[in-house]
Amino acid sequence: MRWFCYSLSIAMLVAVCTSPAHAQLTSPQIGWEAELNTMSHNVSGTVSILDEDTLQFDDFTYDGGGLSVYFYLGTADENPAFSTGLQIGPQLVGPAFDGTQEPFFVDLPANQILEGWNAISVWCVTAGVNFGSGSFAAVFEPALALVDIKPGSFPNSVNLKSKGVLPVAILSTDDFDVNDVDIDTLLFGDPLLIDNGGTAVGPLRSAYEDVSGDGLLDLTLKFSTADLVEYDALGPDTIEGLLTGALLDGTPFTGMDAIRIVPPNGSNRNSLQISAVPEPSTLALTALGLLGMGYCRRKRA
Ligand SMILES: [Ca+2]
């Protein structure tokens, strides 16, 4: 048995050191990636499925400090699955991988394919310990959608005290068909607010109509302004709205458009963005002007 393991690891070493002879691109998992989560020994990196029996390792790190350590495939990202999994590639020994090395490739043993293997581990055979692992998953590049807040008008003024609806349209283009949009996934809000505890809001209703007049149907959405304010999806400082969602095939997409909150509150990003930084003298004149206005108002009142 020992000679067999030995010759196998030599074969694997050759496989890992030469550029891979790629198999036919047939697996639906091609392009899927696993991010290695660090458990110990500084393991990290991205493993992608290059073809049905080849993996590519990018930015791989491992300090080389374990005994009898190999890449193992498992049916799931769980220790029992790796302990009964498939050992691939040569033994991982020093010098340490520090992530600065070129991407490298590992071919599966002969007659083995990646289908059915859903996770990968840097596995210490001696101790049965996972040094770092991850599940393979499809990587979607978000598609870009053309979004028009308040179609047909600009600037896109929003009064936060409005009890009405805010119309937002997703415009069809040659590359983007709104019929592919999964309406149940749509959410809208100010990305800065959403990042800081706000909650994006779904539309009250939707309709297909050509709001851009180019002959292609667009998807119009109506959002409750009161809901957007209540959930901190829009606020006095909002300058843009982000629409996120997914296509019916699961591909995520995003689209953004400008927003002008009216009336401006005087200290928000809207007014700061619109007016350039004034010279001190201008500022003094403006202050005088404002004082004068205040005076007039008071007098009139
Ligand atoms: Ca608009």
Ligand SMILES: [Ca+2]
């Ligand atoms: Ca259109």
